[in-house]
């Protein structure tokens with residue numbers, strides 16, 4: 001598929017969310033369409049309302065975004081065609097009408113991942129203030145902008161503060177300095193995003209289940225990769241939702257799925273009784289800081 005055909009891109013919005021910034025950095029000239037939730041973004045690309053969707057997959061402090069991983073395994077037949085890594089800085093913001101009153105904040109709104117990234121700050125500084133989970137950081141900022149009379153705050157980025165005309169009253173409130181989020185670009189087709197300057201890293205994401213009641217099955221799976229010198233950059237398990245103790249594994253391998261060693265690995269995994277689902281091979285992009 002030629003890149004000029006990929007012109008409608010869904011993202012977790014509204015405008016100014018971290019996902020928006022990641023999407024805009026990779027697709028500056030395309031039509032970006034905001035959706036309220038991750039499942040809505042995934043559904044939009046699955047039903048071909050859009051060509052691609054960009055959603056968060058993993059954060060350096062909070063780990064995997066379960067909704068994204070679980071939808072990719074259980075609900076959708078999609079491929080990852082690129083990943084974008086973004087630096088994340090969280091700030092506390094209020095309506096400009098409340099800027100001198102912010103020590104009396106009564107409620108704080110943000111995306112659950114953003115609240116969790118600032119857990120220590122919020123706990124020590126605003127321990128009695130209720131925290132409300134919202135669909136995104138920018139949706140929380142928009143809510144604050146629509147309520148000038150309420151002394152409420154949002155946690156989010158500087159773009160949200162600018163877009164919704166809010167006052168940042170405390171900067172960099174995330175608990176750990178190294179805060180990055182990994183976003184993935186999803187497509188119905190197993191294509192590779194072309195024509196953009198990538199970091200030069202190639203990655204393949206695989207989801208697999210182990211054969212039942214086989215001792216050492218995970219060890220066998222890891223040896224399939226190990227003797228071929230295929231470098232795993234991530235392994236994680238998620239519940240299969242069929243019972244306690246039932247899991248699927250997500251593995252990222254730093255290689256192209258079309259390499260002979262990778263093809264051999266997939267064949268061997270299947271012969272061992274694993275189910276293997278590849279989400280495709282893709283490149284890594286960075287958003288400018």
Ligand SMILES: O=C(O)C(=O)C[C@]1(C(=O)O)C=C[C@@H](O)C=C1
Pocket residue numbers: 012016017018019020056059065088111113114135136137138181
């Ligand atoms: O709320 C946003 O701004 C998002 O784009 C979502 C999201 C996430 O799901 O992790 C993205 C990056 C940050 O880690 C916090 C929130």
